[in-house]
Amino acid sequence: MQKDQLFTRRRILLAGGAALGAAGTAGVILAATEETARTAAAPVAGPQARQALAPSAFRLQPLTGYGPPRAAPRKVKVREEPILRISGRGRRMVLTFDDGPHPEYTPHILDTLARYGVRAMFFVCGECVVENKELLARMADEGHVVGNHTWTHPLLTELDRGEIRDEMESTSDAIEDAYGERPQWFRAPYGAWNRAAFQLGADMGMEPMAWTVDTTDWDEPGTDTIVDRVEEGAAPGVVVLSHDAGGDRSQTVHAIREWLPYLIDSGYTLSVPRRRV
Numbered sequence: 447m448q449k450d451q452l453f454t455r456r457r458i459l460l461a462g463g464a465a466l467g468a469a470g471t472a473g474v475i476l477a478a479t480e481e482t483a484r485t486a487a488a489p490v491a492g493p494q495a496r497q498a499l500a501p502s503a504f505r506l507q508p509l510t511g512y513g514p515p516r517a518a519p520r521k522v523k524v525r526e527e528p529i530l531r532i533s534g535r536g537r538r539m540v541l542t543f544d545d546g547p548h549p550e551y552t553p554h555i556l557d558t559l560a561r562y563g564v565r566a567m568f569f570v571c572g573e574c575v576v577e578n579k580e581l582l583a584r585m586a587d588e589g590h591v592v593g594n595h596t597w598t599h600p601l602l603t604e605l606d607r608g609e610i611r612d613e614m615e616s617t618s619d620a621i622e623d624a625y626g627e628r629p630q631w632f633r634a635p636y637g638a639w640n641r642a643a644f645q646l647g648a649d650m651g652m653e654p655m656a657w658t659v660d661t662t663d664w665d666e667p668g669t670d671t672i673v674d675r676v677e678e679g680a681a682p683g684v685v686v687l688s689h690d691a692g693g694d695r696s697q698t699v700h701a702i703r704e705w706l707p708y709l710i711d712s713g714y715t716l717s718v719p720r721r722r723v
C-alpha cells in the first residue's frame with residue numbers, strides 16, 4: 447500500500463471509529479453463540495480436500511466466476527444497523543481480525559489461537575484471499591469463521607450499488623474457493639455502512655457485523671496500549687476488533703499473546719457466533 451493511501455485510510459478509520467464508537471453504546475443486537483474455546487481445539491467439520499494452487503495459477507483466474515454455478519444463498523432480513531455485540535448467557539466474547547489474510551502476521555495469530563484452542567472470525571479482503579488461499583484453508587481446518595470484508599477495502603459510501611455488489615460478490619466467490627463455504631457474515635470497511643450494503647449483504651445471505659471494542663491496533667499505538675484496550679474493554683457480549691493486515695501488525699501479534707490468556711484466566715469464553723436458523 448502506498449503511503450498516501452495509508453494516510454487516507456487512517457484518517458477514514460479514525461472518522462469511522464469515532465462514529466461507530468458512538469453507535470457502540472446503542473445496544474445489544476444479535477444472536478446466540480456456540481461453544482467454546484477450550485473444546486474447540488479439535489477441528490470441526492469443515493470444507494474438505496482443498497487443493498493448494500500455486501500463486502501463478504489463480505492469478506490467471508478472473509475476479510469472479512470461480513467454478514460451476516452455485517445454489518442461491520439463503521437471504522436474510524435486511525438490517526438497518528450492524529450487529530455490535532452478541533447476546534447470550536455467560537462471559538462470552540468474540541474475537542475478530544480484519545483486512546487479511548497476511549502471510550507474515552496471520553499465521554502467528556492463528557498459532558496463538560490454536561495454542562489456547564480458541565476460534566475467531568476473520569473478515570478478509572478478496573485481493574488478499576487470492577494471494578493467500580492456504581491461510582483460508584487453515585482457517586477452515588481450525589474451525590475459524592471467515593467473513594466478507596470486500597475485495598479492495600473501499601469506502602462503500604462512495605460507491606454505487608453495482609460497484610458495491612461487485613466488491614462483495616467477488617469476495618464471497620474467492621472465499622468459497624479458498625475456504626470451502628460462502629461467508630455468512632459481512633463487515634463494511636471502516637465501519638461505513640449504507641443501505642445498499644445492508645440490502646446487498648442480505649441478498650447474499652450475509653449478516654452485517656460490526657464490533658464493540660476497537661483495539662486501535664491499526665494506529666500502531668504500542669503493544670501495551672493494545673493489551674490495555676482489550677483487557678479494559680472485556681465484558682460479556684463484547685466483539686473485539688483487531689487487524690492482521692493493512693500495515694505493520696507485529697504489535698497485534700505480540701499483544702494477543704498477552705491479552706488472550708488474560709481473558710481466559712478471567713473466565714471468558716471466546717467463541718464464534720452462530721446464525722439463527
Ligand SMILES: [Zn+2]
Nearest residue numbers: 544545635636
Ligand atoms: Zn478493514
